Amino acid sequence: MFARIGSVLMLAPGWGEQSIPVRFRLSAALLAVFALAPGLMSDLPLQPADFGQGIFLVIGEVLIGLMLGAAARMFMAAASVAGQVTAMHTGLGFAMQLDPMQQAQGNVLSAFFSLIAVVLVLSAGVHRWMLQGAVDSYILFPVGQYPNMADVAEYGTRAFVEAFRLGLQIAAPAIAFGLIFNLALGLAARLIPQIQIFFIALPSSIMIGLVVVMIGMGAGFMTWLNGFDRFLMTGGGG
Known part of the structure; x- marks a missing residue:
């Protein structure tokens, strides 16, 4: 039980964030196993006859847990992707800082969107x-039975596609703004060659882009959360 549930929680949103100490995550998984054990004991097989069968069972449980946790983790990465795309279209692509969720350097909006995603997940x-x-x-994957690899590949592909689609939906207002704004700048540069287009473009892009992000962020993240919910409820079945 600890092999499967622990693997899920080590990657699951809210439980498996990189900023949470590993010992705390392991302790939470162990406590979850203790709480769930009475209701799941009937689903567990008899004790393996030898060490080899025990290793076979443990590896299968870990793989199932990682499959479930990794699919959910892709949806968290969608928020980071949305932040990177939004920053690129609003002129903040080079504004870097430490992303506490990814424990790596990232642009400002990517870190902000990642924090917002965690808050929404917990709330x-x-x-x-x-x-x-x-x-x-x-129920779907009884202990001792490995999942079909073709189904696992399809499940992972659907999770990746859905997460990428939702990430682009979050960033859609910024993408539309970037296209319109750059087209307007190009026309202005052609019609009035004397103006210093670079000194006008960057401040205006950041200022107007942040307003667009502020207006569209709420609807984008609600769509992301609803899509995440739908994927979990249907198991990726659409």
């Missing part, structure tokens, strides 16, 4: 959905 209870999903997985 909407997605971290509890992941725990419920780990429990329900014992």
Whole structure:
């Protein structure tokens, strides 16, 4: 049980953030196993006859847990991708800082969007959905049976496509703004060659772009959260 549930929670949104100490994540997974064990004991097989069978069971449980956790982690990466695309279209692509969620250097909007995604996950209870999903997985994937690799590949592909689509939807207002703004600058440069277009473009792009992001961010993240919920409820089935 710890192999599967622990693997899910080490990657699950809210539970498996890089900023959370590993010991705390392991302790949370262990406590979750203790709490869920009474209801799941009937789904567990008998003790393996030898060490080889035990290793076979543990590896299968870890793979199932990583599959479920990694699919959810892709949706968290969608927020970071949306931030990078938004920063590129608003002129903030070179404004870098430490992203506490990724534990790596990233642009300002990518770090901000990642923090917003974590707040939404915790406030909407997605971290509890992941725990419920780990429990329900014992019905779909009984202990001792490896999942079909073709189904796993399809599940991962759907998660990647859906996460990328939602990331672009979050960044859609900034993409539209960037296209219109750059087209207007190009026309202005052709019609009035004397103006210093660079000194006008960058401050205006940042100022107007932030206003566009502020207006469209709420709807974008609600779409992302609803898509995340739909994917978890349907298991990637659309």
